[in-house]
Amino acid sequence: MRPTTVEQSRSRSHRAKTAAALMLGWIALLWILEALDAATGALTTYGLSPRDVTELRDVLPMSFLHHGFDHLASNTVPLLILGFLAALSGIRRFLAVVLTIILVGGLGVWLTAPDYSNTAGASVVVFGLFGYLLVRGFVDRNAVDVVIGLLVGAVYGSLLWGVLPTNTAISWQGHLFGLIGGVLAAFLFRRRRSPVLTR
Template sequence: MNDSGTGLPPSGRSLRDRTARLLSGALGSAIVMFVLVSAMWAIEVVDYVEDGRLDRYGIVAHEPDGLAGILFAPFLHAGFAHLMANSVPLLILGFLAAIRGLGRFLAASLLIIVVSGLGVWFTSPPNTLTVGASGLVFGYFGYVVARGLFDRRALDILLGVVVAVLYYSILWGALPSQPGISWQGHLFGLIGGVLAAWLLRRRRPS
């Protein structure tokens, strides 16, 4: 007789617990991403009403005052078309990035924002204004793919492979190509995502 009262053997309880944690994490990550993207849309509505005045709080390259924009730029966009282009990949990749825990997700997001923002500030032409969540999109891509390599969990490896296959084409955006597109934000966002996966990887006993 099982003393737990569940009627399941230990292996069955373990599988049930893992499934429950995964479903809970999926629900939490979905809510977080919905709130995050909804906030971006609300900000863009205000920016539209204010005739784009909020965009000045983005990253201004090489300007000391522009450093503050590192934290604000991901939530600002150059119009609704720009925001729409970022919303779907941000929802999908952010959801997959957050599914392993909101604490790690928030830490990874902050690291991606800082690495991407500093890369933009240092390497963009002087006085260039940069806004948009593209750095986060590339960061979450790098984070999800690299997490499978560093954590070596079956689910993370599977998610990393699926994301790499479906979104590999966005890597072209990390190269100098189209004028007016911040490839610097893409490239350093990707670097930030891989770095976050390494720093936040699951630690194994020696």
């Protein structure tokens, strides 16, 4: 039996509430961590330094830490919006996408960042989600997601300048490899279409 219109509406509402709660919780966690770091300085060491094998442990935590409140504030709104849009398609898929972005982005930074640098920030995830949303609809052949991707491109298209090495104070490596991770995740976790059966 196919779900009724009422059931579909309830399902969409539930997904939206779950996605919103997840992203608001994530943002709250980032601000709590930054407040803790500002008060104690204890978390700075979890930023990622390149080409040191012991630093590979920081590939995951680097995306949850920031170099100051201004840095965090610049990532908060795009992460909230792009994360919410991505999470609407399902939390498990979303978490797999984010993990892929963090791993690809973090390893890219570890391999290519300048010596003695310390990279941290959710911008790896922001750029990854941007890339993911941009291509997801085309990969899944879903008209609604294509429209969402086009809208995301129109609003946040200027982010693409961030993957260019124009500012040595900004980790363009994290931006670039985060973007690559997001596009890769769109293909890795694309929706599988059920075969059409004919009689």
